Amino acid sequence: MSAAQLPALIFLVPFFGAFLLPFAARLNASFARLGAALLMVAAFILSVFAFGATCHGEVFSYAFSGWAPPIGIEWRMDALSSLMAVLISGTAAVVLASSGSAVSVELGSRQVPYFMAALLAVCGLTGMVFTHDLFNAFVFLEVSAIATYALIAAGRVRTAPYASFRYLLIGSLGATFYLLGVGYWYASSGTLNMSDMAARLPLAQSTQAVKAGFLLIFLGLAVKMGLTPFHGWMPDAYTHASNTTTCLIAPIATKAALYLFIRVCFWVSGSAMLEAWQFWTLLKILGTAGIVTGSLMAFRQTELKRLLAYSSVSHIGLIAVAVGINEKTALFGAVLHIVFHGIMKAGLFLFANGVETRHSVRTLAELGTLAPRMRLSFAFMCLAALSMVGIPPLAGFFSKWFMILGALRAGDPWSACVIIIAGLLSALYFFKLVEQAFFQKRAEKAPQEEVSGPMLAASGFTALLILTAGFFIPWLYAWAERCFLKEIF
Amino acid sequence: METVSATPLLAVLVSAFAGVLILFSRRLPALRESWTFIAAFIKFGLVASLYPLVKDGGTVIFTLTDFLPDAPLFFRVDSLGLTFALLSSFLWLVTSVYSVGYVRALKEHAQTRYYFSFALSLSAALGIAFAGDLVTFFIFYELLTLATYPLVAHKENQEALKAARKYLVYSLSAGGLMLLAIAWTYLETGSTAFASGGFLAGQFDARFLGVLFFLFIYGCGVKASLFPVHAWLPSAMVAPVPVSALLHAVAVVKAGVFGVLRITGYVFGPDLLHSTRLSEPLAAIAAFTLLGASIIALAQDNLKRRLAYSTISQLSYIILGAALLTPTAMTGAVLHLVNHAFLKITLFFCAGIIYVQAHKENISDLRGLGRKMPLTFILFGVGSLGLAGFPPMSGFISKWFLCQGAVDTGMTIFLTVYLISSLLNLAYFVPVLISAFLPVPAGQKEPEVHAQNWQLLIPACITASLGLAFGCVPGLVLSQYGLAAEAAKKVFGG
Numbered sequence: 001m002s003a004a005q006l007p008a009l010i011f012l013v014p015f016f017g018a019f020l021l022p023f024a025a026r027l028n029a030s031f032a033r034l035g036a037a038l039l040m041v042a043a044f045i046l047s048v049f050a051f052g053a054t055c056h057g058e059v060f061s062y063a064f065s066g067w068a069p070p071i072g073i074e075w076r077m078d079a080l081s082s083l084m085a086v087l088i089s090g091t092a093a094v095v096l097a098s099s100g101s102a103v104s105v106e107l108g109s110r111q112v113p114y115f116m117a118a119l120l121a122v123c124g125l126t127g128m129v130f131t132h133d134l135f136n137a138f139v140f141l142e143v144s145a146i147a148t149y150a151l152i153a154a155g156r157v158r159t160a161p162y163a164s165f166r167y168l169l170i171g172s173l174g175a176t177f178y179l180l181g182v183g184y185w186y187a188s189s190g191t192l193n194m195s196d197m198a199a200r201l202p203l204a205q206s207t208q209a210v211k212a213g214f215l216l217i218f219l220g221l222a223v224k225m226g227l228t229p230f231h232g233w234m235p236d237a238y239t240h241a242s243n244t245t246t247c248l249i250a251p252i253a254t255k256a257a258l259y260l261f262i263r264v265c266f267w268v269s270g271s272a273m274l275e276a277w278q279f280w281t282l283l284k285i286l287g288t289a290g291i292v293t294g295s296l297m298a299f300r301q302t303e304l305k306r307l308l309a310y311s312s313v314s315h316i317g318l319i320a321v322a323v324g325i326n327e328k329t330a331l332f333g334a335v336l337h338i339v340f341h342g343i344m345k346a347g348l349f350l351f352a353n354g355v356e357t358r359h360s361v362r363t364l365a366e367l368g369t370l371a372p373r374m375r376l377s378f379a380f381m382c383l384a385a386l387s388m389v390g391i392p393p394l395a396g397f398f399s400k401w402f403m404i405l406g407a408l409r410a411g412d413p414w415s416a417c418v419i420i421i422a423g424l425l426s427a428l429y430f431f432k433l434v435e436q437a438f439f440q441k442r443a444e445k446a447p448q449e450e451v452s453g454p455m456l457a458a459s460g461f462t463a464l465l466i467l468t469a470g471f472f473i474p475w476l477y478a479w480a481e482r483c484f485l486k487e488i489f
Numbered sequence: 490m491e492t493v494s495a496t497p498l499l500a501v502l503v504s505a506f507a508g509v510l511i512l513f514s515r516r517l518p519a520l521r522e523s524w525t526f527i528a529a530f531i532k533f534g535l536v537a538s539l540y541p542l543v544k545d546g547g548t549v550i551f552t553l554t555d556f557l558p559d560a561p562l563f564f565r566v567d568s569l570g571l572t573f574a575l576l577s578s579f580l581w582l583v584t585s586v587y588s589v590g591y592v593r594a595l596k597e598h599a600q601t602r603y604y605f606s607f608a609l610s611l612s613a614a615l616g617i618a619f620a621g622d623l624v625t626f627f628i629f630y631e632l633l634t635l636a637t638y639p640l641v642a643h644k645e646n647q648e649a650l651k652a653a654r655k656y657l658v659y660s661l662s663a664g665g666l667m668l669l670a671i672a673w674t675y676l677e678t679g680s681t682a683f684a685s686g687g688f689l690a691g692q693f694d695a696r697f698l699g700v701l702f703f704l705f706i707y708g709c710g711v712k713a714s715l716f717p718v719h720a721w722l723p724s725a726m727v728a729p730v731p732v733s734a735l736l737h738a739v740a741v742v743k744a745g746v747f748g749v750l751r752i753t754g755y756v757f758g759p760d761l762l763h764s765t766r767l768s769e770p771l772a773a774i775a776a777f778t779l780l781g782a783s784i785i786a787l788a789q790d791n792l793k794r795r796l797a798y799s800t801i802s803q804l805s806y807i808i809l810g811a812a813l814l815t816p817t818a819m820t821g822a823v824l825h826l827v828n829h830a831f832l833k834i835t836l837f838f839c840a841g842i843i844y845v846q847a848h849k850e851n852i853s854d855l856r857g858l859g860r861k862m863p864l865t866f867i868l869f870g871v872g873s874l875g876l877a878g879f880p881p882m883s884g885f886i887s888k889w890f891l892c893q894g895a896v897d898t899g900m901t902i903f904l905t906v907y908l909i910s911s912l913l914n915l916a917y918f919v920p921v922l923i924s925a926f927l928p929v930p931a932g933q934k935e936p937e938v939h940a941q942n943w944q945l946l947i948p949a950c951i952t953a954s955l956g957l958a959f960g961c962v963p964g965l966v967l968s969q970y971g972l973a974a975e976a977a978k979k980v981f982g983g
Contacts, residue, residue, distance in 0.1 A: 389661075391635055392628040404672045416672070420665040427661050431654070438602075439645045439653075474555050 003053040004060040007077040007130040010046045010085055011123055014039045018119035025112045033100060036115040040093035040122065047089045050082035057483045061132070069132070070193035076132040079483030080335070084129040084259050087342050088252045092122045095346065098458035099244040101451075102357040106156050106242045114154055118248060121147035125256040134182045134268075135192045137260055141178065141224065144256070145171050148249055152241040163240040167233040170223055174230070178220025184213030198268045211277060214269055218279075221264070224257035227320055228290035231313045235297075238309035243353035246305060250349050251342040254316055258338060262323060262331075266488045271326050283324035288418050290317020295425035299432060302363050304352045307429060308345070311388065315341050318422045322403040325415050328489040330406025332480045337399035340387070340469060344396065347384035347462030351377055354451035354459070364433060368440025373449045376456060378437055380463040385430040387466045390423040395469035402477075490547040497551050497564040497619045500535040500574070501612050504528050504581075508608035515601040522589050525604055529582040532611070536571070536578045543571045544968070546975055556624060560681045565621030567685075569754075569823060569976040572969075573747050574618040576827050580739040580834060581611050583948045587838055588731040590944030594845045597729065602639055607735065609636035614740035617747060623671045623681040626751065630667070630712075630744065634660040637741055640732040641725045652724040659711045659721040667708025670701055674756070683751060685979035687758020695765070698757075702767045705752045712745025713808060714801045716778035723797045730841030733793060737800045738834035746807045746826060750819075754980040759814040772812035776906045779805035783913035790851045792840050795917060796833070802910060803829045803876065809903060810891045816977040818894020823973035825887035828875070831956040832884055835872035838949035839865050846939045852921050854936075859925035861938040864946060866925050868953045873918030875956050878911045883959035886966065 017039035024031040054060070054077060062075040096118065107114050124144025131137050149171070153164035182192070188204035189197050204210050219230075226234040234254075238246050265274060274280060294314025301307040315337070322334035354377050355361045359370060371378045387394035400423055407416035450456055507528030514520040542549050549566040556562050566574070588607065592600055613636050616629030634657070642653035675681050678692040693701065707718070714722040725736060736742060753762060753771075762768040779802050786798035803825070810822030842865050843849055847858055859866045875882030878889075888911065895903040929935055958965050 386635065392631050397628075401668070401672065404669065405676065408672055408676050416669055420669055424661055424665055427657065431657055435642070435650060435654075438639070439642050439650060470556075471554065474557075477557075 003050070003058075003077075004062055006046055006050040006053065006060070007062055007075045007081075007085075008064075010043050010050065010089065011126045011130065013046065014043050014119045014126075015123045018116045018123070021116050021119070022112050029111070030100075032112045032115050033096065033103060036119055037093065037097040039119060040089055040096050043122075043126070044086070044089040044093045047082060047085040050077055051079075051086050053077075054079045054082045055479055055483070070191050070196040073136050074132040074193055075130045076194075077130060079479065080259070081129050083335070083339065084256065085126055087339050088122060088125050088129065088256065091251050091342060091346050092118070092248060094458045094461060095244065095247045095350070098350070098452075098454040099247070099353075100454060102242075102244050102353055102455070105357055106244065107154065110154065114151070117147045117150040117154075118245075120144075121151060121249065121253075125252060128256045128260055132194045133192050134185065134194060134197065134264075138175065138179050138182060141257075141260075142175055144253065145175065145224075148253060151245040151249065152237050155240050155242040155245065157240050159236075160240040160242070163233075163236040167237045170230070170233045174220045174223025176220070177216045177223070181213045181216030181218075181220060184209050184216065188213065194263070194268050198270065201269060202273070210269075214264075214274075214277075214279075217264060218261070221257050221261040222286070225254045225261065226313055226316050227286055228293050228313060228317055229286075231290065231294070231316075234313060235306055235309040238312070239303065239305045243349075243356055247346060247349040247353050250309070250312060251346040254312065255338050255342055258316070258319060262334070265323070266331070271488065275326060280324045280326045284321050284415060284418075287317040287320030287324055290314060290320065291418065291422045291425065295422070295428060298429040301429075302365065304355070304362060304364055304367070304433075305349070307364070307433065308348050308352060311426065311429065312345060314422065314425065315388070318403075318419065321415055321418055321422075322406065325403070325407050325410050325412055327406040327410035328485045329402050329409055330415075331488070332477065332485060333399050333402030333404075333406055335480065336402060336476065337396075340395040340399050340466075343462050343465050344384045344387050347380060347459050347466065348388075350455060350459040350462065351381040351384070354455050358449060358451050364436040367433075367437045371437055371440075373447065374451065375448070377451055377459060380459040381437070382434060383463045383466055385433055389427045389430050393470045395466045398470060398473050490545075492542050492547060492549045493551065494542075494549050495551055496535055496539055497549060497566050497615075498553070500532055500539075500578070501564075501615045501619065503532045503535065503612075504608040504615075505612040508605045508612070511601060511604045511608060518600070521601065521604060525585045525588075525608060526582075528608060529578070529585050532615070533578045533582055536574045536615070539566055539571055540575070542566075543568055544971060544975070546979070550621065553625065557675065559679055560622065560624065560675060562625045562628075563621040563682075564619040564625065565683070566619050567976065567979070568972040569747075569750060570618045570620075572823055572827060572972045572976070573743065574615050576830050577611065577614045577618065577739045577743065580734075580830060580952075581607075583951055584731055584734050584739060584834070587734070587841070587945055587948040590942055591729065591731050591841055591845060594942060594945070595729075597643075599643065599645075603643060603729075606636050606639045607731075610640070610735060610740050612636075614744060617744045621682060623674065623683070623756070626683075626748070627664070627667060627671055630748065631664050633740060633744055634664065637732075637736065640735065641728045643728055643732065649727045652721070652727050655724050656721045659718060663708045663711035663718070666704045670704035670708060673701060673704075683755035685755060686982050687754070687756055687761055689757055690761045698761070698765055699767060702757065702771075705756065706749065706771060709745050709748030709752060712741055713749055713804050714742055714745070715805065715808060716774060716781060716801075719778070719782070719801050722801060723794050726791075726793045726797050730793075730837055730844065733796075734834050734837040734841075737796070737837060738830040742800060742804055743826060743830060746804050749808050750811050750822060750826075753811045753814075754819065754976075759981060763814055768812045768814050772809055772903065775805040775809035775812055776903060778802070779809060779906060779910050780913075783910050783917065786917045787913065790853055792843070792850060792852055792855075792921070793837075795852065795921075796836055796840060799836075799876065799914070799917065800833060802914075803833065806888070806891060806907070806910075809906075810894060813894045813898050813903065815894045815897040816974075816981045817890055817897055819977040819980060820970070820973045821887050821890025821892075821894055823976055824890060824969065825884075827969060828883040828887045828956065828959055831952050831959065832872045832875040832882070835868055835949055835953040835956055836876075838945065838952065839869040839872065842942070842945045842949065845942060845945060847936055849936070852924060855921065855925045856927055856933075857925075857929035857936050858938070859922070859927075861936065862941070864941075865949070866922060868949050869925075870922055871953045871957060873914070873922070875960070877914035877918060881957065881961035883956050883966075886960055886970075
């Protein structure tokens with residue numbers, strides 16, 4: 001097996017595996033979940049190999065069914081895409097492996113189709129990450145989206161299908177925008193391959209068409225990543241979906257769209273062109289709006305999952321600001337935050353999953369009674385929340401630090417202030433959560449009623465990553481510098 | 490002379506490790522509290538073992554990690570840092586004895602969280618003292634905020650939660666500004682390491698020095714409760730007394746003042762501050778805070794609140810000392826950092842004893858108590874006279890140096906401020922003593938007093954006698970002066 005085949009394998013293993021699940025489930029009902037988890041673990045191991053193979057800046061190209069690019073569909077595995085694959089498959093593996101008790105409570109006999117949809121959603125995201133073809137990216141955008149609609153609709157609450165339908169309407173609109181934009185670009189350049197497109201776009205006859213195409217692509221991806229003002233679908237979808245679904249999609253789905261957006265900006269259209277259109281300013285303004293609305297809405301929520309969903313809106317805004325700074329260090333900070341935010345959000349949603357599955361608690365006010373009964377879960381949640389605020393030396397501090405450094409280096413002190421304010425606004429609602437969870441009068445002696453072992457292990461794992469992330473920063477910086485930062489800037 | 494040693498790291502970690510042990514022994518109160526004592530002893534021992542290496546101008550270095558190019562995170566123990574570290578690790582020991590007595594006497598809830606946060610705060614305080622660069626300093630500075638937050642919120646009633654929120658809003662916003670300042674400094678100079686005499690001169694765009702100075706001073710000023718960002722400190726008085734002792738003497742506000750000393754002496758440097766005249770607004774604000782807080786203290790009837798405003802005023806003594814930019818004033822500032830801690834913690838201990846034994850919090854209710862609990866009020870007298878600057882108490886020595894420093898600059902206004910404020914100190918402390926020793930008015934009941942609690946009295950005796958000893962025992966005075974003068978000598982180059 002050569003490294004060049006890794007991206008295809010990472011995709012195909014869970015993809016074909018998904019269709020074997022019904023047969024596995026005939027032998028034993030629990031095999032569906034076990035099989036799904038095992039497949040994701042396999043994909044995760046392959047992704048780690050991919051990350052290792054690309055960590056010195058190597059790039060592997062894979063031409064599907066032997067059609068040479070740019071005619072055929074090309075997949076590309078480089079440092080950034082394999083990092084995303086590690087994040088996506090790792091999160092999926094951890095969530096699926098730990099979700100046994102939650103899924104059986106929530107879904108009962110509908111487990112087989114549920115896990116098939118989950119695997120397909122993850123496959124779609126993996127495809128988005130590896131593909132080097134703009135139309136192919138659209139296909140995977142839709143694959144993951146359709147599977148996600150199904151996952152959200154499977155929620156136990158009666159409002160879940162409505163939330164799913166709403167996401168479907170908005171999401172389809174977004175995908176259509178994206179497709180239309182790719183159409184403009186195809187008309188201007190005659191190609192769909194990203195590298196090819198990057199070479200030809202500047203030669204296009206009509207810059208207006210290129211501009212319109214880019215804006216449409218941006219609109220489409222903005223919907224998918226939940227950038228304000230296109231975030232309307234997110235809070236409902238995350239709140240009403242079943243807990244496992246939220247754990248699975250919230251940390252990674254929006255991140256894959258963000259990744260695709262970063263690809264398009266820096267690898268296809270090129271940052272200079274966007275600078276000329278003043279697009280970066282627009283992005284920073286939207287990002288700031290996202291930070292403010294997301295945080296203030298999060299502060300007003302009384303329901304845990306809804307608070308976390310609005311927190312995602314705010315942090316997506318933060319990443320958008322960091323990308324919009326258009327500077328090396330800031331982009332590194334953005335990439336770090338994509339990864340760290342994924343890990344922290346996974347930890348927080350696992351907590352929300354745990355308290356609801358174990359104690360049917362959904363609101364902040366009820367949390368206070370639980371703290372002495374689930375000490376470890378609460379400790380892990382607290383770590384993740386503090387890291388979101390950016391308290392050193394937890395993971396979130398480091399991404400924030402690089403974003404601020406980048407903003408200052410780019411001569412953009414306002415963005416630096418926005419990033420700092422974003423941290424303070426996060427403190428506003430996360431300390432509200434901490435206060436509700438830890439500082440309520442309650443009985444001192446209460447029996448321990450922790451979440452299931454695997455779930456505790458999963459949130460403990462995220463907490464461990466958050467705690468130790470600081471040690472990897474120097475290495476990660478050197479890695480990013482040699483693999484992609486030098487190339488773009 | 491530089492020594493490479495892991496002792497600073499161990500000294501920082503020992504209390505954090507104890508914190509973890511405390512969490513795991515929550516069912517065994519005796520074991521839980523003994524972890525605190527063991528850790529406090531080891532910690533003080535480790536810090537004290539650094540003294541011989543540092544007292545003659547040496548430093549102890551330990552690199553933690555390479556975080557950024559050219560800007561590793563590291564500990565560097567110098568005489569200023571060691572002074573703060575010795576102070577806070579010693580006072581932790583004393584406060585722990587007091588804490589156990591206090592918490593048991595009042596049967597407080599959530600004791601595990603309480604001891605855990607206390608231990609963590611001490612790790613953070615030592616990290617601040619030993620930090621060799623701005624980023625390390627910042628990391629521990631934020632950790633300190635975080636570790637003290639549960640202590641302020643300890644009572645869990647609306648008032649306590651409100652005070653804790655206020656504390657967080659003030660501290661975290663200050664942290665945000667400081668982070669901005671640190672990132673900016675790193676970008677312009679490529680370095681974040683503290684250097685005696687400052688490292689910004691000639692490295693930083695002169696037009697923006699004022700903005701940078703503002704960001705840094707705001708960042709430290711909140712913890713140092715400088716006007717107009719002092720309001721969190723009186724609110725935080727709702728916390729239990731040992732926590733107030735921690736906030737006022739051991740760690741928190743001292744960390745803020747220590748930060749001001751680091752910023753003025755080791756980041757900007759006296760020469761740069763002098764040539765840009767940036768120190769003048771700082772001196773003016775400090776002088777204003779100093780007088781204003783003393784006057785407000787006069788009007789407080791709640792004993793702890795009066796002490797809080799007294800702290801705000803005394804901290805500005807130190808900040809003003811740093812802003813005067815003379816070696817004598819800086820020596821005085823460092824000395825006052827220590828002396829104020831011993832004297833103020835004595836006062837808080839006494840306030841706590843009064844509360845535990847007589848359930849009195851207001852000064853107007855103290856009538857008749859002086860005769861029932863004379864030792865407590867004698868200790869209170871030592872603390873208050875010391876703070877007012879009476880010889881032979883230690884407060885006299887530090888105030889003497891501060892006043893000398895003010896004379897050196899030729900700005901008599903600051904000398905006047907120091908002297909007036911000392912009079913005000915007397916004016917707000919003496920009435921407490923007078924009202925305690927006055928007889929109960931005819932027709933009123935004699936106050937009821939519980940039996941003396943030695944677990945509370947002994948720590949107060951220790952701190953009061955040290956507050957006295959640092960003013961009149963030559964060996965102690967000289968070694969304390971040695972460290973302070975060493976720090977000033979390095980900063981002022983010579």
